[in-house]
Amino acid sequence: MATVLISGLGLIGSSIARVMRGNDSDIELIGSDPDDDTSQFLLDHHIIDKRMNFAAAAQIADLIVLAGPVSVIISQLKQLANIKLKPDVLVTDVGSTKAAVERAAEPLLAKGVNFVGGHPMAGSDKSGSQFGSQHLFDHAVYFLLTKSQTNRKLIWFQTLMAGTDIHWQAIDAKQHDQLVSELSHVPHVIAVTLVNTIADSLAGNPAGLRAAAGGFKDTTRIAASDPTMWTAIMLSNADQISRELVQFQKHLAAFQQAIQSHDEKTIRETLETLRRIRKSLDEGK
Amino acid sequence: MATVLISGLGLIGSSIARVMRGNDSDIELIGSDPDDDTSQFLLDHHIIDKRMNFAAAAQIADLIVLAGPVSVIISQLKQLANIKLKPDVLVTDVGSTKAAVERAAEPLLAKGVNFVGGHPMAGSDKSGSQFGSQHLFDHAVYFLLTKSQTNRKLIWFQTLMAGTDIHWQAIDAKQHDQLVSELSHVPHVIAVTLVNTIADSLAGNPAGLRAAAGGFKDTTRIAASDPTMWTAIMLSNADQISRELVQFQKHLAAFQQAIQSHDEKTIRETLETLRRIRKSLDEGK
Numbered sequence: 303m304a305t306v307l308i309s310g311l312g313l314i315g316s317s318i319a320r321v322m323r324g325n326d327s328d329i330e331l332i333g334s335d336p337d338d339d340t341s342q343f344l345l346d347h348h349i350i351d352k353r354m355n356f357a358a359a360a361q362i363a364d365l366i367v368l369a370g371p372v373s374v375i376i377s378q379l380k381q382l383a384n385i386k387l388k389p390d391v392l393v394t395d396v397g398s399t400k401a402a403v404e405r406a407a408e409p410l411l412a413k414g415v416n417f418v419g420g421h422p423m424a425g426s427d428k429s430g431s432q433f434g435s436q437h438l439f440d441h442a443v444y445f446l447l448t449k450s451q452t453n454r455k456l457i458w459f460q461t462l463m464a465g466t467d468i469h470w471q472a473i474d475a476k477q478h479d480q481l482v483s484e485l486s487h488v489p490h491v492i493a494v495t496l497v498n499t500i501a502d503s504l505a506g507n508p509a510g511l512r513a514a515a516g517g518f519k520d521t522t523r524i525a526a527s528d529p530t531m532w533t534a535i536m537l538s539n540a541d542q543i544s545r546e547l548v549q550f551q552k553h554l555a556a557f558q559q560a561i562q563s564h565d566e567k568t569i570r571e572t573l574e575t576l577r578r579i580r581k582s583l584d585e586g587k
Numbered sequence: 588m589a590t591v592l593i594s595g596l597g598l599i600g601s602s603i604a605r606v607m608r609g610n611d612s613d614i615e616l617i618g619s620d621p622d623d624d625t626s627q628f629l630l631d632h633h634i635i636d637k638r639m640n641f642a643a644a645a646q647i648a649d650l651i652v653l654a655g656p657v658s659v660i661i662s663q664l665k666q667l668a669n670i671k672l673k674p675d676v677l678v679t680d681v682g683s684t685k686a687a688v689e690r691a692a693e694p695l696l697a698k699g700v701n702f703v704g705g706h707p708m709a710g711s712d713k714s715g716s717q718f719g720s721q722h723l724f725d726h727a728v729y730f731l732l733t734k735s736q737t738n739r740k741l742i743w744f745q746t747l748m749a750g751t752d753i754h755w756q757a758i759d760a761k762q763h764d765q766l767v768s769e770l771s772h773v774p775h776v777i778a779v780t781l782v783n784t785i786a787d788s789l790a791g792n793p794a795g796l797r798a799a800a801g802g803f804k805d806t807t808r809i810a811a812s813d814p815t816m817w818t819a820i821m822l823s824n825a826d827q828i829s830r831e832l833v834q835f836q837k838h839l840a841a842f843q844q845a846i847q848s849h850d851e852k853t854i855r856e857t858l859e860t861l862r863r864i865r866k867s868l869d870e871g872k
Contacts, residue, residue: 484785492777494861495842499835500769501864525865529858536846536854544847550784551839554832557780561821562829569821573814576779579786580810 304329306462307363309356309378311335311344312528314396314422315369316434318463319349324436325465332359340431360385365459368395371534376406383409392416392455398482398531399539400447400475407449416455419447421478422468423485429528437466444468445478483542487535491547493525589614591747592648594641594663596620596629597813599681599707600654601719603748604634609721610750617644625716645670650744653680656819661691668694677701677740683767683816684824685732685760692734701740704732706763707753708770714813722751729753730763768827772820776832778810 306322308315311333319331333350335341341353360366360382368375375397382393393415397403400419407417424442444463448456460470473481536543560568591607593600596618604616618635620626626638645651645667653660660682667678678700682688685704692702709727729748733741745755758766821828845853 480788484788488784489781491842491846492781492839494858495835495839496774496777497861497865498838498842498857499773499831501861503765503769523865525861527862529855529862532858533851533855537849537851540846540849544843546784547839547843547846550780551836551843553783554777554780554836554839557776557783558829558832558836561776561825561832564822564825566818566822570814570818572783573779573817576782576786576810577812577814580782580808 304364305332305362306330306365306367307332307334307354307356307359308350308367308369309334309359310368310370310374311337311340311350311431312369312531313425313429313431313434313438315367316340316344316349316431317424317436317438318367318369318396319344320434320436321439321466322462323349325462327462329462332363334359335431343431357381357385360387362388364388364391365462366391366393368393368397371531372397372399372402372538373534375403376538379403379406379410382415383413387415390416390455392418392451392459394418394420394451394459396420396422397538398486398535400445400478402538404447404449404475411450414450416451417449418451418456418459419445419449419475421445421447421482423482425527429531439463439466439468441467442469443471445471445473447475447478448472479539479542483539483546487539487543488546488550490525490527490532491536491543492550493523497525589649590617590647591615591650591652592617592619592639592641592644593635593652593654594619594644595653595655595659596622596625596635596716597654597816598710598714598716598719598723600652601625601629601634601716602709602721602723603652603654603681604629605719605721606724606751607747608634610747612747614747617648619644620716628716642666642670645672647673649673649676650747651676651678653678653682656816657682657684657687657823658819660688661823664688664691664695667700668698672700675701675740677703677736677744679703679705679736679744681705681707682823683771683820685730685763687823689732689734689760696735699735701736702734703736703741703744704730704734704760706730706732706767708767710812714816724748724751724753726752727754728756730756730758732760732763733757764824764827768824768831772824772828773831773835775810775812775817776821776828777835778808782810 306329308319322329322331331350332352332354333341333344334354334356344350345353368378375395393410395403398421400421403419410417422439422442422444424438557572591614593604604618607614607616616635617637617639618626618629619639619641629635630638653663660680678695680688683706685706688704695702707724707727707729709723842857
């Protein structure tokens with residue numbers, strides 16, 4: 303029987319536990335999380351078998367899944383390089399940025415430990431183990447950053463994650479971090495800034511809040527996400543996010559100028575071009 | 588039997604037609620729209636009874652609903668001031684900005700015509716009569732800008748729109764235009780600019796497009812909306828939108844600076860504050 307340690311039992315970690323449990327594989331699932339309620343919830347629901355301290359569990363694990371915030375993943379990777387692990391262990395993570403994670407994994411790689419970086423592109427504005435789901439990764443892309451792991455180990459991990467329709471996608475750290483900056487981190491900064499801009503004005507305006515239908519709630523939904531996770535993400539991908547924001551600011555300044563000067567032609571052309579692009583996203587072209 | 592003219596048979600206009608039709612009121616519904624397919628679709632589905640030229644239909648109508656883009660509404664209001672209307676007619680519109688509409692209605696008001704401005708806060712990134720629905724306005728706020736209409740006429744209009752759970756909400760033009768700028772127009776500019784910023788980078792990156800799950804698609808969905816309608820909106824509320832965008836740019840520059848300088852404290856505090864605010868929106872507080 304294999305022993306799996308999942309460290310970080312939030313939305314992603316608890317969903318991975320649910321998927322592995324749902325597969326009825328012959329595994330023992332150990333959870334490690336500083337939060338008592340989270341751990342107890344998963345024990346009560348028989349999603350994990352046991353709760354243990356990270357360092358102790360790491361020594362007996364055949365698979366270690368690091369599913370905390372990026373900052374925690376980075377410190378745990380360094381910690382693992384100083385722990386006596388099982389010789390055949392596979393270490394993986396689910397961090398939202400990968401270049402910083404790969405740097406932190408170097409001491410572990412130097413010791414010849416099997417490591418593969420990972421990032422499932424699934425999430426929710428809800429956080430916490432109770433919102434996890436066996437189906438969170440259905441139809442989602444799961445990025446893999448192959449490093450020192452053997453092929454046999456990688457296939458074993460994918461087998462444990464079977465039963466959910468994951469699109470496994472190989473990528474390198476640089477491409478990954480640029481892509482998630484564009485698809486996720488920069489949109490997050492924008493959503494947060496939008497809420498910031500109008501918050502004062504909307505406060506104490508019940509009619510306005512009730513009218514906040516459709517567009518506004520959609521655009522800003524992700525601003526309700528977990529601040530700890532997002533602070534770690536922004537710090538670990540700061541240079542890329544910052545560069546993209548500078549580009550965004552240039553485009554926005556041009557559009558603002560067109561609106562301020564009532565430049566109908568520029569406004570219309572911008573909207574028409576972008577409508578075509580946005581539609582092509584939905585069609586997956 | 589009362590005669591109702593709906594000019595502009597897109598998402599909103601055709602939904603109003605469906606609501607009135609669904610009420611089985613004893614009315615004749617005349618549609619006016621430059622698009623042949625749109626008109627034929629509604630005739631085929633018995634949602635409107637007749638298609639007519641705007642000026643001709645206006646002369647025999649008891650209720651005139653202007654449901655085209657704001658630019659069309661403005662020109663039709665001016666046009667109506669030069670048409671011999673029925674003495675007891677009620678004119679209303681559904682335009683997304685109201686100060687410009689009220690200015691355009693002045694000649695009509697000077698002639699003593701019943702006019703009430705309106706704006707249902709409902710929509711979709713889909714446009715066109717086939718996407719209209721009898722339930723589009725369910726639970727939506729419908730702003731009313733009372734002007735020269737009699738109370739009797741206003742109640743009659745609301746009766747025609749019964750059977751859908753509309754929250755009627757009185758507001759003045761200045762407050763309205765500021766509110767929709769914040770809730771709708773500025774978010775629209777932001778979404779469009781976000782697509783603009785990353786479009787080049789994503790083009791020709793199928794893995795990236797497939798990975799565009801969750802946040803990104805949500806944030807940018809409204810960029811797929813009708814460019815004609817949105818160009819008209821932006822021009823008619825340009826000063827307000829422009830002012831808000833300048834505020835947004837200031838907030839964004841500060842956040843970008845915090846990210847660039849890896850200022851963990853500022854990033855975390857910003858995210859925590861805004862999460863609280865965004866959550867309070869969902870709770871309607």
